[in-house]
Amino acid sequence: MNRPYIIINCAMSADGKIASSVGSQLRISNNEDMRRVYNLRNEFDAVLVGVNTIQADNPKLTIKEEYVQNPKNPIRVILDTHCITNEDALAVDEQAKTLIITNGECDKNYKSNVEVVQCGVDYEGFIDLNQMLEILYNRGIRKLMVEGGGTVIWNFLKLGLVDDLFVFIGPMIIGGKCTPSMADGEGINQEDELINLEILEFRKIGNGLLIHYKMVK
Ligand SMILES: NC(=O)c1ccc[n+]([C@@H]2O[C@H](COP(=O)([O-])OP(=O)(O)OC[C@H]3O[C@@H](n4cnc5c(N)ncnc54)[C@H](OP(=O)(O)O)[C@@H]3O)[C@@H](O)[C@H]2O)c1
Numbered sequence: 001m002n003r004p005y006i007i008i009n010c011a012m013s014a015d016g017k018i019a020s021s022v023g024s025q026l027r028i029s030n031n032e033d034m035r036r037v038y039n040l041r042n043e044f045d046a047v048l049v050g051v052n053t054i055q056a057d058n059p060k061l062t063i064k065e066e067y068v069q070n071p072k073n074p075i076r077v078i079l080d081t082h083c084i085t086n087e088d089a090l091a092v093d094e095q096a097k098t099l100i101i102t103n104g105e106c107d108k109n110y111k112s113n114v115e116v117v118q119c120g121v122d123y124e125g126f127i128d129l130n131q132m133l134e135i136l137y138n139r140g141i142r143k144l145m146v147e148g149g150g151t152v153i154w155n156f157l158k159l160g161l162v163d164d165l166f167v168f169i170g171p172m173i174i175g176g177k178c179t180p181s182m183a184d185g186e187g188i189n190q191e192d193e194l195i196n197l198e199i200l201e202f203r204k205i206g207n208g209l210l211i212h213y214k215m216v217k
Pocket residue numbers: 009010011012017018019020022023024025026028049050051052053054056057079080081082125126127128129147148149150151152153155180184
């Protein structure tokens with residue numbers, strides 16, 4: 001299957017959480033790490049998130065000029081099976097192109113920078129990631145940065161559709177049994193199902209730690 005090179009980038013607390021216990025956004029990264037993230041985005045053809053991240057955080061998914069000179073905003077990709085992304089969400093503003101990957105009809109009235117792309121679904125009723133990646137590849141997307149949330153990251157990892165992972169660990173605990181974590185979804189049941197990673201590099205960034213892993217296939 002033709003697919004882009006795929007990385008995951010995620011910021012989590014020392015206990016592996018990526019948001020508050022009610023799913024609202026928390027500042028886990030520091031400014032230095034944000035600079036790294038914006039520079040990374042600048043190297044990618046597309047950035048991808050799930051629709052829950054759009055609803056919870058309302059991210060713009062563009063690049064701030066204070067961090068990168070003459071940025072080239074990547075295409076924003078939203079996995080949104082039922083096309084519920086609001087017309088006024090920041091991720092569909094006119095600053096960059098956006099693809100909304102959906103399965104059914106879409107009655108929204110987005111601006112011309114937004115394209116709604118039809119895709120099949122998997123056994124869980126989620127967008128079929130293999131099919132979606134082939135669609136992106138056929139549109140010339142060769143480098144894809146997956147930014148969350150936990151359900152999306154889990155599904156990419158589960159299917160082995162990840163090349164590199166960049167995890168920034170902030171020096172705080174969030175806690176909570178049901179707090180979103182870096183990889184949610186159903187999880188594994190036994191040792192032979194473990195999703196194995198290899199650490200390629202780690203470095204301190206300000207008050208946190210960045211770990212670069214590759215996926216062991
Ligand atoms: N710290 C960080 O780095 C970071 C980054 C991003 C997000 N977050 C946090 O993550 C939380 C949201 O995570 P989440 O797990 O609830 O949701 P999510 O991963 O953002 O989105 C999941 C939703 O995307 C849609 N989807 C469609 N196809 C999918 C597929 N193949 N695999 C997975 N999802 C698919 C599904 O909704 P439909 O069925 O409706 O399409 C699914 O429920 C928020 O609290 C946010 O603050 C943190």
